[in-house]
Amino acid sequence: MKNKIIPLFEKCGFLICKIKNTVKILIFGTVMSANVTANQVALEPIKLSQPNIKSGKTIMECLQERRSVREFSAKDLSLEDISNLLWAANGINRADGRRTAPTARNCQEIDVYLINKDGAYLYVPVDDLLQPVYRGDLREAIGAGQNFVNAAPVILLIVGDIEKLGGDSERNKNLMWADGGIVSQNINIFCAGQNLATVTRAMMDEKVLREALKLKDSQYLLLNNPVGYKK
Secondary structure (H helix, E strand, O other): OOOHHHHHHHHHHHHHHHHHHHHHHHHHHHHHHHHHHHOOOOOOOOOOOOOOOOOOOOHHHHHHHOOOOEEEEEEEEEEEEHHHHHHHHOOOOOOOOOOEEEEEEHOOOEEEEEOOEEEEEEHHHHHHHEEEEEOOOHHHHHHOOHHHHHHHHEEEEEEHHHHOOOOHHHHHHHHHHHHHHHHHHHHHHHHHHOEEOOOOEOOOHHHHHHHEEEEEEOEEEEEEEEEEEOO
16 A cells, blocks of 8 residues: 555656646746737837938038047937937938938948837838837947947947848948948938037947847848947
8 A cells, every 4th residue: 555655646746846847837938928028019119300400510510520439428319319310320311212321223221220228229211210129228239348338328220131232242242331331421420510429330249139130131230330429
């Protein structure tokens, strides 16, 4: 009788452990699912204001003032400054949908993402909108060890989609990088004219950013510009 009871207790113990583990898995899965959902939907789209094309210095003054700055005030950028900044970077400046930054054959393969402490947003020029794509602070991933980047209120991340240029050829890569560089220069010139601090960078943790932003294989992380008020 004793020998029969021991296996029965062993079976009961096994079932209890199995049930506990199943509950743990279900709880863990629920938490992970909630986190993923929060990353996708917790942030609201941001409607941008119309650009103030009368603001700033003359183009010659902007070129005179253009320089790389790696120190930023902790003050958040105003919505007006963010709106003007994004429009200058790659906004629509004509009724036919063409941009402030030229692209090869007008393929418009360049996207601009705004990164701040809250998350990541895709700039949608046609709607004057920042569309949320990730909830969480990605500035450290963009900084990739350069701590001054973490202090920037916003970072503009420049992404190119080589598929829009017709394929992954060496020439198309060169064209995409050139187009991305023009967007970065637009950012630099705007910041010089508005007394904002910025610097063009290429360092970043591409693996983390690609996963967070859910980029396609055809999309390349090109450059980034931390931007803030001068310290």
